Amino acid sequence: MTTPAHPTHGTTVPTPTPTHPALAAADPELAALVGAEERLQAETLRLIPSENYVSAAVLEASGTVLQNKYSEGYPGRRYYEGQQNIDQVETLAVERAKALFGVDHANVQPYSGSPANLAVYLAFAQPGDTVMGMALPMGGHLTHGWGVSATGTWFRGVQYGVRHEDGLIDFDQVRELALEERPKVIFCGGTALPRTIDFAAFGEIAREAGAVLVADVAHIAGLIAGGAHPSPVPHVDVISTTTHKTLRGPRGAMLMSREEHAKALDKAVFPGLQGGPHNQTTAAIAVALREAAQPSFRSYAHAVVANAKALAEALLARGFDLVSGGTDNHLILMDLTPKEVPGKIAAKALDRAGIVVNYNTVPYDTRKPFDPSGVRIGTPSLTSRGLDVTHMPLVAEWIDRGVAAAGKGDEDALAAVRAEVAELMAAYPAPGLPV
Incomplete structure (x- = not known):
């Protein structure tokens, strides 16, 4: 559809057709709020970089009867019976994640990005250990050892930043800090970083410092999957990501790693931090990963x-x-x-x-x-x-x-x-x- 370069005033946006009839019958008040949110998302220009629109298929998967099933454990090793279909759903998501990102191991159970990062700490550090990440005011994330986060309370967080003159990461500072502090874990990535992350440079520093390097790619996972940002896989030990944002999936998370770290990460997620996974979210992640493997998604990322x-x-x-x-x-x-x-x-x-x-x-x-x-x-x-x-x-x-x-x-x-x-x-x- 051709759109004028500068639209005129006064056009009325059509009201979306009412949906969710069962919800409307059971709880009209909530149904009205959902409808209002649908209209708001339809009518506004959404520029928050951590938000996106999921496909109708992802939405449908998020609302299936998989919601009804408890599935503590992992495929083939559950604590509840009746997992014949659930095991296949989770395996599908795991295999698609491994293929899409080219990793040895994937865990699709974390409830969101912050719990995924907590699992990393549980797998590789002890309370009081030194950890390192980008300072929150410089573009990092709360869970990278910032003081107001549990990660800055339970661990000794040290932070690197960006140069005042150009807003870019100073890798001389990162290396000096890492060698001086010897953190157990180093996070690269963040929430307000407008430039390409040099995973190779971080990898060299982490190896020299003897630290586990974690790439938090929550914001750029979709760009990596679509070939629009370099992959961290050759350079890092662990990848943490949400499944929404640029990946256009549901509100969930994944941890990916080399095979040598698979057991520690899986144990940290369950039973270390969580009970049963949200199977309806796992299904929606599987759908999003299939969509991200299509040529059209590569075009989208670019x-x-x-x-x-x-x-x-x-x-x-x-x-x-x-x-x-x-x-x-x-x-x-x-x-x-x-x-x-x-x-x-x-x-x-x-x-x-x-x-x-x-x-x-x-x-x-x-x-x-x-x-x-x-x-x-x-x-x-x-x-x-x-x-x-x-x-x-x-x-x-x-x-x-x-x-x-x-x-x-x-x-x-x-x-x-x-x-x-x-x-x-x-x-x-x-x-x-x-x-």
């Missing part, structure tokens, strides 16, 4: 990156300050200090304009974490809807107008952007949403 780069260029042209000067992946981190609009105020104003982002700290931020200077955006969701590089200048214009309106308190300007956003979204229906 389109996500192309869109992000085009959007970054358009934002730079409008005077936005981007951490590291741009992006290599799906994610852009903007420092709004030059615009004189705090990140939280900008994010909330953009939300009223139908543009969904999250406020975020930037490296060396002088503002508080709950009221930071930055905004984090990404292109996975809009790419899933079929938007391409030709739309990115318009998206940048909308962001620019939204941030300017936030600074002025101009609600009429925000409403005008929202109408334009809704019109474009109507022309590009999202996967998995009723139309």
